[in-house]
Amino acid sequence: MSPRAVIAEDLYLLREGLVHLLQAHGFEVVAAVESGPELLKALTDERPDVAVVDVRLPPTFTDEGLQAALAARRAVPGLPVLVLSQHVEQLYARELLADGSGAIGYLLKDRVFNAEQFVDAVRRVAAGGTAMDPEVIAKLLASTARHEPLGALTPREREVLELMAEGRSNAAISQRLFLSESAVGKHTASIFGKLGLAPSDDDNRRVLAVLTYLNAARSQP
Numbered sequence: 001m002s003p004r005a006v007i008a009e010d011l012y013l014l015r016e017g018l019v020h021l022l023q024a025h026g027f028e029v030v031a032a033v034e035s036g037p038e039l040l041k042a043l044t045d046e047r048p049d050v051a052v053v054d055v056r057l058p059p060t061f062t063d064e065g066l067q068a069a070l071a072a073r074r075a076v077p078g079l080p081v082l083v084l085s086q087h088v089e090q091l092y093a094r095e096l097l098a099d100g101s102g103a104i105g106y107l108l109k110d111r112v113f114n115a116e117q118f119v120d121a122v123r124r125v126a127a128g129g130t131a132m133d134p135e136v137i138a139k140l141l142a143s144t145a146r147h148e149p150l151g152a153l154t155p156r157e158r159e160v161l162e163l164m165a166e167g168r169s170n171a172a173i174s175q176r177l178f179l180s181e182s183a184v185g186k187h188t189a190s191i192f193g194k195l196g197l198a199p200s201d202d203d204n205r206r207v208l209a210v211l212t213y214l215n216a217a218r219s220q221p
Contacts, residue, residue, distance in 0.1 A: 002028040003049040003126050008039040008065055009084075010057050018052060025119045036064025043072035043079060050126035055085040063089060070096060078103055082125045085109060088139050097211050105131035130167045130210075137165045137210075152194045160187045165210040 005027045009015040012034075019029045027050075031042035035058040043051055051072070057064040066089060069081045073096070081096065082105035097104055105125040111133055112118050121131035153161065156177075163173045170184045177184070191209050 002026055003123075004028050004030045004046065005122070005126075006030060006039070006042045006046055006048045006051045007032040008034070008036075008042075008051065008053045008057060008068070010034045010054065010061075021115060021118070022052075022122065025115075027122070034058060036068045039065060040068040040071055043068065044075050047076055047079070050080040050082060050122055052082050052084055052122065055083060055087060055089050066093075066096060078128075080125045080128070081105070082107065082122055082131060084112075088136050090139060093136065102130060102211075103128045106133060106136045107131065108133045108135060111135065124167055130165065132165050132167070134162065134166060137162045153191065157187050157191050157194075160184060161191055161210060164188070164191075164206050 003026070005022050007015060007018050007022070007029060009018060009032075015032055015034065019032050022029055030046045030048055031038075033039050033042050039051075039053065039057065042048075051069065053065045053069050055063060055065045057068075065085075066083065069079075069083070073079045073081065080103035083093070083096070084107050086109050088106075088108070093106055096106075103125055105121050107118070107121060124131045159177060160173055163176060168176070170181050170188065173179070174181045174184045179187075188206070188209075195209055
């Protein structure tokens, strides 16, 4: 059965391009909308396998897309959402990430370089994982740098954490950082320990290592 998708994008050509791209890769696009209210209705009515959402939608072109996504995830916990934006909206990005249920992505439009990269991110989010642009993660983590648990991480652990948040495996992280997989495993275990995450078989434990920090950062003055 084809995964079902909802698309929210106010620009006609981009919206239609996303529809055709996802359809060409086996998705069923059940709704393609251009405003925040239309998006919220489509998400709550259709309950898709994944939503691809622009941040700034009519009527005010500020944060309607993210607000609709947040409202939909409150109504349908864990609803998979991939944000596709020109901007990093830090406050709402943290709120979207902070419920700890995963199935979240945040890509910057000008850093999506090919169809395979984008479709892989959509599939990863639909499967309950994360797909975060490194620039988004860097900005979110930098804004929490003074929070005590984050400050306890070593520079190398920060690098590992950022790559974990992008959804990379230990093998991929070891290749990126020129470390052995066992070394990456030790760094990961240290991160979990400093976060106070008890041993678990939960597949989202790696995601929670990032989301816990982002959630804690929201409480800062």
